Amino acid sequence: MSCEMHETVREYVIGEYVDEDDDIKIADDTPLISSGIVDSFSMVSLKVFLEKKYDIKLPDEEATPEAFDTVNSIVELVKKFQAK
Amino acid sequence: MAYSKVARAGFAEEIEAIKSKGLYKEKRFICSPQDAEITVEYPEGAAQEKVLNFCANNYLGLSSHPDVIAAAHKGLDSRGYGMSSVRFICGTQDIHRELQDRLTDFLGTEDTLLFPSCMDANAGVFEAILGPEDVIIADRLIHASLVDGIRLCSAEYDTFKHMNMKHLKQKLELHQGKRNRLVVTDGVFSMDGDLCPLGEMVALAEEYDSMVLVDDSHASGFIGRTGRGVHEHFGVVGKIDVITTTLGKALGGASGGCVSGRRELVELCRQKARPYLFSNSLSPVITAASLKVLEIIMKSTERRDKLEANTKRFREGITAAGLAVRPGETPIVPVMLYNAKLANDMARDMYAEGIYVIGFSFPVVPNGQARIRVQLSAAHEPEHIDKCVAAFRKVGDKYGILGLDKDGIIAKYGM
Numbered sequence: 003m004s005c006e007m008h009e010t011v012r013e014y015v016i017g018e019y020v021d022e023d024d025d026i027k028i029a030d031d032t033p034l035i036s037s038g039i040v041d042s043f044s045m046v047s048l049k050v051f052l053e054k055k056y057d058i059k060l061p062d063e064e065a066t067p068e069a070f071d072t073v074n075s076i077v078e079l080v081k082k083f084q085a086k
Numbered sequence: 087m088a089y090s091k092v093a094r095a096g097f098a099e100e101i102e103a104i105k106s107k108g109l110y111k112e113k114r115f116i117c118s119p120q121d122a123e124i125t126v127e128y129p130e131g132a133a134q135e136k137v138l139n140f141c142a143n144n145y146l147g148l149s150s151h152p153d154v155i156a157a158a159h160k161g162l163d164s165r166g167y168g169m170s171s172v173r174f175i176c177g178t179q180d181i182h183r184e185l186q187d188r189l190t191d192f193l194g195t196e197d198t199l200l201f202p203s204c205m206d207a208n209a210g211v212f213e214a215i216l217g218p219e220d221v222i223i224a225d226r227l228i229h230a231s232l233v234d235g236i237r238l239c240s241a242e243y244d245t246f247k248h249m250n251m252k253h254l255k256q257k258l259e260l261h262q263g264k265r266n267r268l269v270v271t272d273g274v275f276s277m278d279g280d281l282c283p284l285g286e287m288v289a290l291a292e293e294y295d296s297m298v299l300v301d302d303s304h305a306s307g308f309i310g311r312t313g314r315g316v317h318e319h320f321g322v323v324g325k326i327d328v329i330t331t332t333l334g335k336a337l338g339g340a341s342g343g344c345v346s347g348r349r350e351l352v353e354l355c356r357q358k359a360r361p362y363l364f365s366n367s368l369s370p371v372i373t374a375a376s377l378k379v380l381e382i383i384m385k386s387t388e389r390r391d392k393l394e395a396n397t398k399r400f401r402e403g404i405t406a407a408g409l410a411v412r413p414g415e416t417p418i419v420p421v422m423l424y425n426a427k428l429a430n431d432m433a434r435d436m437y438a439e440g441i442y443v444i445g446f447s448f449p450v451v452p453n454g455q456a457r458i459r460v461q462l463s464a465a466h467e468p469e470h471i472d473k474c475v476a477a478f479r480k481v482g483d484k485y486g487i488l489g490l491d492k493d494g495i496i497a498k499y500g501m
Contacts, residue, residue: 021247038452043233044226044245 007077014051015073019044030074035067045070052076058083108427109447119150120339122465126442137442138470140460142339145308145417146389147465149339153382154375161374169367173200174356177367185373188380189344193306193314193331194323197352200373202365204303204332204343205231210359211299211330211345212239212268219265223257223296225249225282228272232301236270248275251286258294267296268327273316274304277451277459279418281309285320297327303343304418307336308390308464313383327351333372338379340372389464393417396462396471403475404460408488410495417462420446421478422455424492425499429456432481439477454501 012028019040020026026039034040040048049065052058060083069079104110117134118125124139148154161181171177182200189198201207208231212222220241224232227248236243244261246253254269261267269291271282284300291298302315310318313336317326328351333342345355355362383389397417404411410422423429429445436443436458447456460474482488487495 019247021250038454041226041452043224047244050244 005077007080008073010055011052011073011076011080014055015040015048018047018051028073031072033071034073035071040070042067048076052080056080056084058086108430114442120144121150122147122463122467122470124442126437128437135437135440137437137440138466138473139442140462140466140474141443142461142463143304143335144339144463144465145336145393145461146313146383147463148336148379148382148389151382154338154378157378158371158375161371165370165374167371168369171367172363172365173367174363179370179373181370181373181377182368185377185380186344188377189346192380192384193329193346194317195326195329195346196349198344198346199352199355199359199362200368201343201345201359201362202368203334203341204301204330206361206365207330207343207345207359208232208235208301209238210235210361211328211351211355212236212241214355214357214359215328215351216241216266216268218242220268221261221264221266222268222270223254223261224270225272227275227278227280228270229276229301229303232270232272241268249280249283251283251290254287255290255294258290258296262294267291267294268299269296270299271301272304273300273302274309274416274418276304276418277446277457278412278420279414279416279459280412281319281414281416282316283320284316284326285322288320288322288325292325298325299328299330299347300326301330303330303332303335304416306331307379307383308393309416312387313390333376333379337383338372338376340375342368342372342376393462393464396464396466396468399468400460400462400471400475403471404478407475407479407482408490409478409482410487410491419460419462420457421460422457422492422495423487423499424454424456424496424501426456428485428487428495428499429458432485433458435481435484436477439480441474441477454496 008030015028048070049060053060069075113130115127116124117127120142122139123136125134126137127134165179165181169177186198186200212235216239218240222236222241222243224236224245225248226245244257246257273282288298305315307313309316317323328345328347330345345352401419412420426447429447433443433445443458443460446459
């Protein structure tokens with residue numbers, strides 16, 4: 003079920019990674035990294051956005067392609083570090 | 087024992103997985119000098135065949151030019167075979183200085199530093215000139231060597247959508263608080279053949295107080311009216327802060343690369359860039375031959391003009407034949423196939439038709455973007471190009487992809 007954080011993350015991903023003329027829908031479980039929408043090099047923008055937006059620090063070993071692969075997994079990661 | 091039976095089995099399994107995905111790179115052996123027509127042993131152990139080469143970076147046809155070879159011989163006789171030293175210890179000859187000066191003239195910059203390769207130049211330049219207070223803003227499709235170099239650097243980095251100047255502008259605005267900004271791009275993108283809109287990029291960089299670095303490896307020698315590169319094409323010579331490029335493609339095809347640009351940035355590379363400090367000096371043979379290459383192309387635009395004509399002939403022919411190609415104007419022409427196995431199978435069939443091309447798939451290109459990347463050369467004659475187009479038509483027909491767009495090919499073969 004989507005919440006506000008899901009929408010915020012989804013909006014950022016679409017603005018940052020999807021071209022205006024691309025017909026790509028980003029659902030909560032759409033693979034982002036494994037589908038090639040986001041690659042490991044450009045993933046850094048997403049990490050920086052999440053850290054600034056939610057005032058958290060994501061260690062490099064946690065900011066993995068697996069952790070960033072879907073909106074769901076990204077929200078889970080942010081919530082884990084918000085709780086710390 | 088570190089390499090146990092279990093370890094060996096594990097690695098072997100990984101190799102089998104690559105094969106089963108259709109991503110295995112087969113061995114091919116060239117048994118002749120590099121040229122438009124080459125002799126090839128493929129598969130390994132098979133009888134040698136004469137085929138036309140459409141996948142070399144030999145854009146100006148200088149890789150085996152008799153004058154370049156003669157200059158190499160002369161270099162061997164006058165300056166020896168190898169330096170057995172890194173540059174700063176006892177590895178710099180007068181001809182290295184001469185080549186650097188000639189590249190500076192050619193590229194229209196302030197200074198140039200040779201590296202063993204452009205891969206090394208890209209690995210070393212960022213960490214030599216930037217630090218944690220700075221930011222690198224890179225196009226998402228830059229060459230792997232630039233990605234590696236950026237990752238080695240302590241500066242922050244960010245990326246922008248491929249050739250999207252609106253997105254670049256947003257990133258430049260976002261990072262105005264950093265000490266230095268460096269926008270990084272390829273001049274010509276190696277897998278897609280796209281030409282970076284460098285004029286617009288430089289204008290934005292000036293507006294937002296940013297430096298610009300361009301890797302012009304697939305442009306030096308033939309893009310621009312006199313082949314100086316993408317900066318000449320867009321009328322911004324003298325406005326690029328760092329150009330990296332290679333001597334291993336159009337400019338002779340052996341090896342070697344350079345960082346060329348603002349005097350202070352080049353000097354910092356000479357003082358601090360690790361591949362420069364820790365890797366062997368460019369051999370005298372290659373240095374001497376490279377000087378001859380620059381002499382040839384600075385005297386006449388005949389070769390880059392012929393390449394331009396060949397490119398036009400091929401692009402028109404392949405499009406008329408019904409293959410899906412990315413539009414563009416450079417001699418890098420990706421024939422898009424999307425499915426890795428299809429790309430490899432078609433490349434194999436093209437070889438049987440006497441045309442040597444390679445299928446490109448992940449990780450060289452993004453997943454689902456497999457292609458055959460055709461590269462034109464000034465060494466090609468019109469009949470070579472027509473034979474290549476005819477072979478693509480025949481093989482494309484066999485696989486039922488003529489006239490199909492991306493959706494059609496994916497529907498037939500999947501990604």
